[in-house]
Amino acid sequence: MYERALFAVWLLTLVLFQSAESCELRPVLAQVPKRLPAGYVISEGTEALTLKGCAAKPVAFTSSDPNFTVNTDGTIIAVRGLVITTKRFSVLVQDESGLDRRVDIILSYKNEASQKSSSVAHKRIKRRWRPLPFSVTENASPPFPKDLEMISSDSSVNYTVHYEISGQGVTTDPVGLFILVKETGMLRVTKAVDREQYPQFNFIARVYDQSGREVDAFLPITVIVDDVNDNAPEITGGRFFSVEERCRAGTPIGQVNATDKDLANTTHTLIKFTLLNATDMFSIEPFTGKLTAKTNTLDREAQDKVYVNIEVRDMGGNPTGLFNRGTIVIALTDVNDNPPTFKETLYKANVKENQENVLVTRIPVEDKDLVNSPNWKALFEVTKGNESGQFRMETDPKTNEGLLYVIKGLDFEKTPVVKLEITARNAVPLVGNDNTWLSVPLELSVGDEDEGPEFNPVIQYIKVKENVPNGTIIGTYKALDPETKNSNGIKYYKVTDPGNWITVVESTGELKTANTIDRESPLVHQDKYNITIRAVDESKKVGKGMVILLIEDENDNMPVIPGTDLVICSKGDALSSVLVEAVDPDKPPFSTPFNFEFGAESDGKWKLKDKTGNSVVLEQAVPLPSGLYSVPLLVKDLQGSGKEQIVNVRVCSCNREENGVGICGARSASTSFGSSGILALVLSSLLLLLICLLLLFICTTKRDKLYINDDTGTSGMLLKSNTEAPGEEVKDGALMIIPGTDAMDGSLQNGTMVSKNLNSAPGNMGQQFFQGSGVYNTTTQDFGTDKYYTSGRYDNNLYGNRGFQKFSNTSALDTWNTNGRYLERKLAYFGGEEEGRYADDVLKTYGNEGVGSVAGSVGCCSNLGEPESLDFLNTLSPKFRPLADVCYTTNKN
Structure with a gap:
């Protein structure tokens, strides 16, 4: 029994040992092409990544190198294209229990040259650096420095070497984080690292012999900082x-x-x-x-x-x-989940009768929805009691109160109290099935007022025949006092009666005819004629009503042919016709159908056919030549009332027809022109002959040019125009009076210059142009082949191609103008004299002719010596010659 228990313990220990042995995560070694394309599969279902032999299952993979990703089945794939010499990174595997395991991935490129021939022996390439890669846990606790990994190069077998590192964390920020024992290659970290600041470090390791020669290629080293949960979300x-x-x-x-x-x-x-x-x-x-x-x-x-x-x-x-x-x-x-609610269960208000468009009362409401939103804004409506449209409701936009208005006056006698129902709604629909719009009753008391008389009915219709005798009573239109319900003391007056056909009896309201009632009058529309009546009670209150006369027709009009001038288009031997229409203002049975007959004077050249209610076709009985024909027609209405009428029919050759009506062509002049036309032609010919004679007379008659100067010699003094005889100004010694009648002859009649045309003197005086009043202008004069230009001050008249004018020898103005004519001739003479000119083409200042001038001053203010004689004109030289040269220029073109 003891042996069995001992065997069981040994077996369990072996299983656990093997289990622990099989869960050991070894690095993943893989050979890849030197140029690694994106999407390249590094390894599929790697046992280390799938935690084969471990009790837990992987749930998440995290690659330390963003160039690679790991699928959920442990397959490693390249994310982007790379050039590979030696690549090392790690994959963090998280299992179901939340435990993190790290697996190192080492990539090396394939030596493609050694694989070109199968006869070449495959030689195992020995690693030059080992072990790789490295990692450090963030926020590690002291003491520092801590040993990380041993760097070793295969060149240490042949040489005595030492190692050096450089790059991030060594020689660049953070400087001195990593140190290296040069002789042994032990890499150490000197202080705690924060992964959130430095997730990884990349630096370079080199190996040198004792002479300082680099005996191996440099090694890129990546130190991955392992994360610990040191940050809260x-x-x-x-x-x-x-x-x-x-x-x-x-x-x-x-x-x-x-x-x-x-x-x-x-x-x-x-x-x-x-x-x-x-x-x-x-x-x-x-x-x-x-x-x-x-x-x-x-x-x-x-x-x-x-x-x-x-x-x-x-x-x-x-x-x-x-x-x-x-x-x-x-x-x-907010949504509209609260309807407007009334503060009272019953509202009461008062209003006077007959008031219109007045505010009656305000109805406040409460709404819990958002203020000033559509969910809060209330809309009011009178849902009961407003069948006649006498009320309207509005909303005060500030207070959200309902405003009740009366738009049509109320009648106390009919309804002293009006009961209404007011309903309040919102501008948008109500949300929620349990919510409904609310209503409240309102009692409106109508106040009594003394009102004017009222017609009942307001519009009364009365039938009357047209043409009834004047003074006929056609009806009575009375008003009642709303309070007393009688007509006592009420008087009646007409307000409107367009044709003045009716009179109103003031005390009784009886309506009598005052003039003939005519149904066919333009004042009647659709057999109706309107009269407005005003009723006034003893308190001067007024009421209005309307009487509409329904006028019955009588046969007081006969049929008439409106167009008695008709045209028939001649069609050779064919018999032509024209439509004759008649009208009667009366209504049936006093009008259509009409009866058409020929009158007693009919000549048998025409016949009637195709009669209708109001027309007949008039046709030729025999072919007729072009001309105007009178046709007597007798037209009667349905009652046999009618008269004979003459229809003028013109037979002609038509150019065209418009709407069935012929248009006659042009006729000969003998028939087209009347006496007025012939007289107009004669008068036009005579007028043309007169114009031709007048032009001929003007072209053959030649007059001397008129020279008029506004300088009257009175030194700017205006002459009186209302003097009947020459005044004292005329007798001024400064004015020259030229005797003689051979060249000039004139007389003064009623203070106006009278001029006569004379034959022109030898020579052409040219044309004179004057611009504006009192300005200097230029006159062109031709003497022989020479042209002269002179300037002078003239009045605002334009003269051209005109003959000599003779001026009165008793008028100062006429005398001055005559002197001006002589002076102008003298200037022309000196201007044409070639020899002995004293101022060739040189303009001199009027006020100063220069030192030593024999002429002295030629100022404009010099006074004339002998006004009664013209001898001075012959003794002007040499004083006058410079002035002549200045005023005239010879143009020898």
Whole structure:
């Protein structure tokens, strides 16, 4: 028995030992192409990664190198293309119990040259560096430094070597984190490392002999920092959410997000969300953070915002995990789940009768929904008692009260109290099957007022025949006092009567005819004629009513042919026709059908056919030549009332027909022109002849040019125009009076210059143009082949191609103009004289001719010496010659 127990213990120890032995995780060695493509499978179902021989099963794989990934079955795959010499990384395997295991992966490229021929012996390549890779746990506790791994090169067999390292963590930040024992190759770490700051380190190891020669290729070293759970998760992103009140249970609200700085895809970052309050209102999915409504009874009116505390814990919510807490806000948005409610169970109001468009009362309501939202705004309606449309309801936008208006006056005598029902609604539909719109009764008391008389009915219809004799009583239209219900003291007056056909008896309201009632009058519409009557009681209150006369027709009109000028298109030997229509303003049976007959003077050239109710076809009985024909027709109505009428029918050749009516063609001039046309042609010919004679006379008659100067010699003094004879100004000695009548002859009649045409003197005086009053203008004068230009001041008249004008020898203005004519001739003479010119082409200042001038001053203010004689014109030289040269320019073109 003892031996069996001892054997069992030995067997159990062996099994456990073998189990422990088989669960040992060895590095994964794999040969790959030197150029490793993306998607390349490094190894499939690696036993070390699948924890073969271990009691636990793997649940997650994490590669330390982002260039590689591991499937759930332990297959290692390259994520992107790489060039491989020697590649080392590790895979972190997490089992079901949460335990993390690390498996080293070592890749080397295949020596393809050694595999080209099967005859070549496969030679085992010896590792040059060992062991690899390295790892260090973050936040390791002292003491430091700590030994990590031994670096060893195969060259140490042949040489005495020492090792050196450089790169990140050695010679670059963080400098001095790793140190190396040069002689032994032991790698050490000098202080704690934070993985969240430095997840891994990459540096280079080199080996040298005693002479300092590098005896082996450098070795890239990667030190992976193993993660420990040293960071608690934190809530990130927005913390404000909203959801409608009364929403269905399970309605999504939002997503709560949290992050953990520890290594991703490990239990260190497996976060669990937990609500710490409001668990009866909301729920959250533990590992996604999706927030949903838990009930359908969320009520904004009870609580419009809910503050929810949330805990986020890593390690999948394990009590040993690290955690943080935060608060989120969930706002409940409003829906219309509360109808407007009335503050009273019965409302009362008062209004005077006959008042219109007045506010009667205000009806306040309460609504728990969001103020100023469509869910809160109330809409009011009179649901009972407003069948006649006498009321309207509005809403005060500020107070949300209902406003009741009377739009049609109420009648106290008919309804002293009006009972209404008011219903309040919202602008949007109501939510919830248990909610309905509410109503409230309202009693409106109508106040009595003294009213004017009222016609009953307001519109009265009276039948009357047209053409009834004047003074005939056709009816009575009375009004009653609403209070006394009688007509005592009421007087009646007409307001409107377009044709003045009716008179109203003031005291009784009787209606009498005042003029002939005519149904065919344009004042009658559809046999109706309107009269407005006003009733006035003793208190001067007024009431209005309307009387509509229904006028009955009488046979007081005969049929008439409106168009008595007709056209028949001649069609050779064919017999043509035309339609004759008649009208009668009367109504049947006093009008159509009409009877058409020929009159007594008919000549037998025509016949009637195709009679209708109001028309007949007039056709030629024999072919007729073109011309105008008179056809007597007798037209009678259904009662035999009618008269004979003459229809003028023109037979002609038609150019066209429009709507069945012929249009005659052009006729000869002898028939087209009347006496007026011939007279117009004669007058036009005579007028044309007169115009031709006038033009001929103008072209053959030539007059001297008129020269008029506004300078009257009075030094700017205006002459009086109302003097009957020359004034004292005319006798001024400064004016020159030129005697003689051979060249000039004139007379003054009624203060106006009278001029006569004379034959032009030898030479052409040219054309004179004057621009505006009192400005200097230029005159062109031709003498022989020379052209002269002179400037002078003239009035605002334009003269051209005109002859000499003779001026009165008694008028100062005429005398001055005559002197101007002589002066102009003298200037022309000196301007044409070639020899003895005193100022060739040189303009001189008027006020100063220069030192030594024999002429002296030629100022414009010099006074004339002998006004009664023209001898001075012959003694002007040499004083006058410079002035002539200045004023005239010879143009020898």
